Amino acid sequence: MKYACILLFSLSLVSCQFQNKEEIEKAKQASIDSMKTAIEQQRVVDSMQTELARVNEEKEAAQNSKTVVVNNTTTQAAPKRKGMSNTAKGALIGAGVGAATGAIVSKKKGTGAIIGGLAGAGVGAGTGAIIDEKKKE
Numbered sequence: 398m399k400y401a402c403i404l405l406f407s408l409s410l411v412s413c414q415f416q417n418k419e420e421i422e423k424a425k426q427a428s429i430d431s432m433k434t435a436i437e438q439q440r441v442v443d444s445m446q447t448e449l450a451r452v453n454e455e456k457e458a459a460q461n462s463k464t465v466v467v468n469n470t471t472t473q474a475a476p477k478r479k480g481m482s483n484t485a486k487g488a489l490i491g492a493g494v495g496a497a498t499g500a501i502v503s504k505k506k507g508t509g510a511i512i513g514g515l516a517g518a519g520v521g522a523g524t525g526a527i528i529d530e531k532k533k534e
Contacts, residue, residue, distance in 0.1 A: 483532070484525035491521020 495517015503509020
């Protein structure tokens with residue numbers, strides 16, 4: 398009986414050591430696999446950077462090889478662009494102020510900001526439209 402217990406104990410130790418070796422091998426393989434993945438990802442990044450550098454060089458070459466044609470005819474100056482209308486300005490300002498006020502006042506910050514922004518944009522657009530009409534007269 399004594400020999401059977403010793404034999405059983407020694408077999409359990411050997412089997413535990415064998416499992417540890419298997420686990421170590423699995424961990425080594427997982428480490429190797431993760432390094433291979435990282436190397437592959439770095440290869441992709443490097444190839445993308447190389448391609449980007451090539452495209453930039455092509456753009457520079459295209460810009461350097463442009464031909465300049467001088468035309469001595471008189472051209473009219475481009476008409477001055479108008480800025481935003483008062484309606485658009487009012488809508489933007491009203492939306493910003495309304496959203497801020499709605500977020501501060503409301504218990505539900507997101508909902509209050511949306512509702513306040515919409516209401517402010519409507520009031521601001523209306524006010525801006527009134528100012529535009531007065532300027533036309």
